[in-house]
Amino acid sequence: MSAEYGSWEVVIGLEIHAQLATKSKIFSGASTAYGAEPNTQTSVVDIALPGVLPVLNKEAVHMAVKFGMAINAEVADRSVFDRKNYFYPDLPKGYQISQFELPVVGIGSIDIELENGETKTIGVTRAHLEEDAGKSLHEDYAGMTGIDLNRAGTPLLEIVSEPDMRSAKEAVAYMKKIHTLVQYIGICDGNMQEGSFRCDANVSVRPKGQEEFGTRAELKNINSFRFVERAINIEVERQIDVIEDGGEVVQETRLYDSVKNETRSMRSKEEAMDYRYFPDPDLLPVILTEEYRQQVKAELPELPEQKQQRFMDELGLSAYDAGVITASLALANYFETVAEKTGDAKLSANWITGELSARLNREEIEICSASVDAEAFALLLQRIKDNTISGKIAKDVLDAMWDGEGSADEVIESKGLKQITDTGAIEAYVDEVIANNPSQFEELKGGKDKMMGFFVGQVMKMSKGKANPAQVNELIRSKMK
Amino acid sequence: MSMYHTKSVTELSAMLQAGEVSSVELTQYFLERIKSSDDKLNSFITVCEEDALAQAKESDEKLKAGNAPALTGVPIAHKDIFCTDGVKTSCGSKMLDNFISPYDATVVANMRNAGVVMLGKTNMDEFAMGSSNETSFYGVVKNPWNLKAVPGGSSGGSAAAVSARLAPASTGTDTGGSIRQPAAFCGITGLKPTYGRVSRFGMIAFASSLDQAGPMGQSASDCALLLNAMAGFDEKDSTSIEKEVPDYSADLDKPLQGLRIGLPKEYFAHSEGGMDAEVEATIKAALDQYQAMGAELIEIELPNSGISVPVYYVVAPAECSTNLSRFDGVRYGYRCEDPKDLNDLYTRSRGEAFGAEVQRRIMVGTYALSSGYYDAYYLKAQQLRHLISDDFTRAYEKVDVIMAPATPETAFNIGEKTDDPISMYLSDIYTIAVNLAGIPAMSIPVGFANNSSGESMPVGMQIIGNHFEEAKLLNVAHKYQQVTDWHTRLPEEFK
Numbered sequence: 024m025s026a027e028y029g030s031w032e033v034v035i036g037l038e039i040h041a042q043l044a045t046k047s048k049i050f051s052g053a054s055t056a057y058g059a060e061p062n063t064q065t066s067v068v069d070i071a072l073p074g075v076l077p078v079l080n081k082e083a084v085h086m087a088v089k090f091g092m093a094i095n096a097e098v099a100d101r102s103v104f105d106r107k108n109y110f111y112p113d114l115p116k117g118y119q120i121s122q123f124e125l126p127v128v129g130i131g132s133i134d135i136e137l138e139n140g141e142t143k144t145i146g147v148t149r150a151h152l153e154e155d156a157g158k159s160l161h162e163d164y165a166g167m168t169g170i171d172l173n174r175a176g177t178p179l180l181e182i183v184s185e186p187d188m189r190s191a192k193e194a195v196a197y198m199k200k201i202h203t204l205v206q207y208i209g210i211c212d213g214n215m216q217e218g219s220f221r222c223d224a225n226v227s228v229r230p231k232g233q234e235e236f237g238t239r240a241e242l243k244n245i246n247s248f249r250f251v252e253r254a255i256n257i258e259v260e261r262q263i264d265v266i267e268d269g270g271e272v273v274q275e276t277r278l279y280d281s282v283k284n285e286t287r288s289m290r291s292k293e294e295a296m297d298y299r300y301f302p303d304p305d306l307l308p309v310i311l312t313e314e315y316r317q318q319v320k321a322e323l324p325e326l327p328e329q330k331q332q333r334f335m336d337e338l339g340l341s342a343y344d345a346g347v348i349t350a351s352l353a354l355a356n357y358f359e360t361v362a363e364k365t366g367d368a369k370l371s372a373n374w375i376t377g378e379l380s381a382r383l384n385r386e387e388i389e390i391c392s393a394s395v396d397a398e399a400f401a402l403l404l405q406r407i408k409d410n411t412i413s414g415k416i417a418k419d420v421l422d423a424m425w426d427g428e429g430s431a432d433e434v435i436e437s438k439g440l441k442q443i444t445d446t447g448a449i450e451a452y453v454d455e456v457i458a459n460n461p462s463q464f465e466e467l468k469g470g471k472d473k474m475m476g477f478f479v480g481q482v483m484k485m486s487k488g489k490a491n492p493a494q495v496n497e498l499i500r501s502k503m504k
Numbered sequence: 505m506s507m508y509h510t511k512s513v514t515e516l517s518a519m520l521q522a523g524e525v526s527s528v529e530l531t532q533y534f535l536e537r538i539k540s541s542d543d544k545l546n547s548f549i550t551v552c553e554e555d556a557l558a559q560a561k562e563s564d565e566k567l568k569a570g571n572a573p574a575l576t577g578v579p580i581a582h583k584d585i586f587c588t589d590g591v592k593t594s595c596g597s598k599m600l601d602n603f604i605s606p607y608d609a610t611v612v613a614n615m616r617n618a619g620v621v622m623l624g625k626t627n628m629d630e631f632a633m634g635s636s637n638e639t640s641f642y643g644v645v646k647n648p649w650n651l652k653a654v655p656g657g658s659s660g661g662s663a664a665a666v667s668a669r670l671a672p673a674s675t676g677t678d679t680g681g682s683i684r685q686p687a688a689f690c691g692i693t694g695l696k697p698t699y700g701r702v703s704r705f706g707m708i709a710f711a712s713s714l715d716q717a718g719p720m721g722q723s724a725s726d727c728a729l730l731l732n733a734m735a736g737f738d739e740k741d742s743t744s745i746e747k748e749v750p751d752y753s754a755d756l757d758k759p760l761q762g763l764r765i766g767l768p769k770e771y772f773a774h775s776e777g778g779m780d781a782e783v784e785a786t787i788k789a790a791l792d793q794y795q796a797m798g799a800e801l802i803e804i805e806l807p808n809s810g811i812s813v814p815v816y817y818v819v820a821p822a823e824c825s826t827n828l829s830r831f832d833g834v835r836y837g838y839r840c841e842d843p844k845d846l847n848d849l850y851t852r853s854r855g856e857a858f859g860a861e862v863q864r865r866i867m868v869g870t871y872a873l874s875s876g877y878y879d880a881y882y883l884k885a886q887q888l889r890h891l892i893s894d895d896f897t898r899a900y901e902k903v904d905v906i907m908a909p910a911t912p913e914t915a916f917n918i919g920e921k922t923d924d925p926i927s928m929y930l931s932d933i934y935t936i937a938v939n940l941a942g943i944p945a946m947s948i949p950v951g952f953a954n955n956s957s958g959e960s961m962p963v964g965m966q967i968i969g970n971h972f973e974e975a976k977l978l979n980v981a982h983k984y985q986q987v988t989d990w991h992t993r994l995p996e997e998f999k
Contacts, residue, residue: 070835074586076741108829108873110832115835304823
């Protein structure tokens with residue numbers, strides 16, 4: 024996999040920010056719902072009025088512990104909230120409450136699958152709780168900046184990986200794995216457009232075989248899988264160019280510009296802020312008992328690997344199909360509904376990994392945005408199974424359903440796509456095709472089996488695909504006797 | 505006209521309950537007193553005439569209906585550090601001169617629920633940083649016993665107002681002595697409760713791990729009544745402690761026979777703090793009184809008391825430097841004229857609105873938390889706090905309470921220490937260790953001694969207790985006040 028970087032080895036670590044799906048903020052009772060009018064979801068605590076104090080939302084801790092247990096991490100007996108001090112207009116207190124020395128989740132790991140089919144373990148250094156800042160709105164206020172504090176105080180879990188990834192593809196695989204996991208355990212909605220799941224990437228390069236790490240650059244706030252891959256690769260290219268031209272990579276924070284597909288410097292190490300971290304005296308340390316951790320562990324839902332194994336063992340899916348389907352909880356749920364309704368897991372898996380996924384990819388949408396829901400999709404597959412339509416016709420029916428033309432039955436009815444199973448009608452097509460192609464029929468009878476396909480094809484063509492292929496086969500064979 | 509100002513809260517409460525006086529009458533009386541006399545003192549930043557009278561009227565209705573809580577209808581003042589819904593809350597700073605709080609601090613809400621009438625908001629050192637009330641944006645407060653002298657700080661306005669009886673009682677806050685030192689300078693009774701006993705929600709933060717609100721009144725029995733209303737767990741303050749609140753008035757009269765009083769030899773040995781000889785003699789006389797009441801005096805050691813001031817002046821500025829970051833000119837409070845850019849907005853808003861002492865502490869605190877210095881300063885100071893705390897723990901194995909001077913000398917003159925911050929800081933040398941250890945302590949008036957200008961001024965004595973032993977402190981103070989009259993004396997000009 025590393026062949027793509029020539030004689031260089033790339034070293035990547037990710038810091039993923041997952042917005043926790045709590046109803047209220049991490050230190051106040053205000054709602055975390057997305058998209059409200061600016062500054063309508065702010066309490067006196069969120070706007071940092073004089074005298075207010077933070078009170079920890081226990082649900083945020085619960086979610087962080089869930090994550091820790093899901094990656095078999097060390098979950099701290101005692102963790103501490105610290106103040107990270109800096110001035111910015113969308114940071115109301117002049118400090119962010121975060122965790123510095125004693126995070127709630129310590130060392131853990133997660134496995135990713137490489138393109139060659141191998142599994143690689145990526146270390147997770149830590150995951151800590153913190154509050155999000157508000158938003159600065161620079162447009163619309165000629166020369167001034169608007170501040171929206173609705174997001175201020177939204178709980179985040181910052182998941183910091185070890186520098187274990189060696190290519191942009193590995194980084195994406197890791198990010199996708201975490202993305203899948205946080206949705207499985209119900210701690211994050213994973214919505215990247217709304218910023219619920221985003222990452223910073225630490226990227227460096229070193230000559231192959233060198234043990235020492237190269238100087239790293241931190242790429243800030245990348246909010247799609249595609250951009251992660253592109254941002255890392257463009258940054259790697261830049262760093263290699265700098266070194267090959269005799270220069271030195273400087274430690275700095277860089278911003279990825281997805282429009283220009285380039286990274287540019289935000290601030291260097293020398294300009295790096297001194298955040299003056301210290302334990303927040305307004306909050307008590309978080310004390311977790313072993314009993315609590317075990318209870319959270321016991322409450323964990325089925326995790327992606329477990330689901331994949333079950334789909335293989337109980338439903339007979341291939342490792343590949345099970346892997347593709349379980350990579351998204353929504354897709355796995357969709358599949359389970361379809362498989363249950365149709366009673367045919369294999370057929371369901373084929374259609375979901377094939378036709379359905381193709382349509383999703385084409386439109387770049389997630390399963391939750393698909394216009395055909397699991398029940399409707401199951402009905403379509405039922406119509407294949409009960410011979411109302413052929414698999415080939417079913418693809419056309421799916422297209423029509425996708426475009427909102429109705430249910431499978433409605434489309435079949437309105438377009439007259441019902442399969443012909445009347446033996447008389449099919450026999451007439453068969454007779455006509457044999458009459459039109461006497462020499463080919465002789466060849467078939469003489470033992471040239473390949474001719475069978477030709478005859479079936481001709482009959483299907485004549486019936487506009489509606490003849491039942493099995494019946495066509497059978498009739499042709501009977502004519503050969 | 506009746507002399508309501510010579511009555512304690514305990515007495516006024518009884519009169520209100522008995523229908524001998526109405527809350528409106530009392531409130532009008534004290535509003536009038538503030539109007540006629542506060543020019544001399546400058547103890548109030550805001551007087552809430554209309555609101556107070558409306559609250560008084562409401563209280564009278566509750567009293568008439570019966571079963572009203574003990575403090576119903578009693579007018580008091582709040583230190584301007586407490587957020588008060590709809591009323592300016594300045595914290596003594598130009599930064600918040602335009603700030604009208606949209607919510608009540610828990611202490612204020614608790615008092616409201618207890619039926620207390622708020623006369624107004626008292627003057628204080630800016631953001632509670634000071635020991636003389638000279639750092640207030642609203643000007644220095646004068647000591648009712650001698651208008652040339654400071655009232656102490658930071659709760660100087662509260663102390664002066666109670667001392668001159670412009671209000672029967674007041675709330676205060678104490679981070680390093682800010683209730684006890686002004687109580688001592690003004691000859692009143694003040695109590696700093698155990699850290700976590702009273703909610704900090706809505707109390708503008710100076711040093712979060714040290715700040716604690718408490719009552720300032722004429723006597724221990726008044727403080728007991730007020731603390732009954734103030735104290736309690738608050739789910740809005742994570743550091744408040746979920747522990748039942750006893751009736752602080754219940755044990756006031758318990759005899760002191762066999763009480764073991766610890767006297768820290770470090771405080772009395774002239775080696776630390778430089779206690780004035782007259783102050784020392786006055787304290788000794790009070791101790792004799794306790795002995796006469798059956799208490800036993802035991803010399804104890806607080807070997808780490810010498811590090812209290814340096815530890816405090818790392819911890820408190822460090823916490824204040826970040827607590828005050830929210831005052832940035834963006835959302836409320838002072839904003840400079842025509843900022844050129846963001847940096848200009850920050851630096852000028854803060855530079856123009858914070859006074860010199862506040863700026864000094866923000867800078868000291870920022871330095872103490874800086875990368876590379878954090879371990880040597882803040883972390884070290886926090887570790888040393890444990891040593892100070894352990895000293896007290898050991899002492900309480902041998903004694904029930906500790907007694908000590910509240911201040912090394914009596915109230916100094918206005919301007920005397922303003923150019924010498926270190927000497928100003930040392931006026932809190934006997935009070936600071938208590939905040940670092942988180943334990944409760946009171947200051948009660950025990951006599952008079954000349955100050956450096958030869959004026960006779962009140963002397964305060966501290967009674968320091970173990971965690972959550974406020975009731976014991978109040979009992980010990982009350983018994984003394986039963987046999988002495990220092991606490992009932994009034995400054996000549998305000999009789």
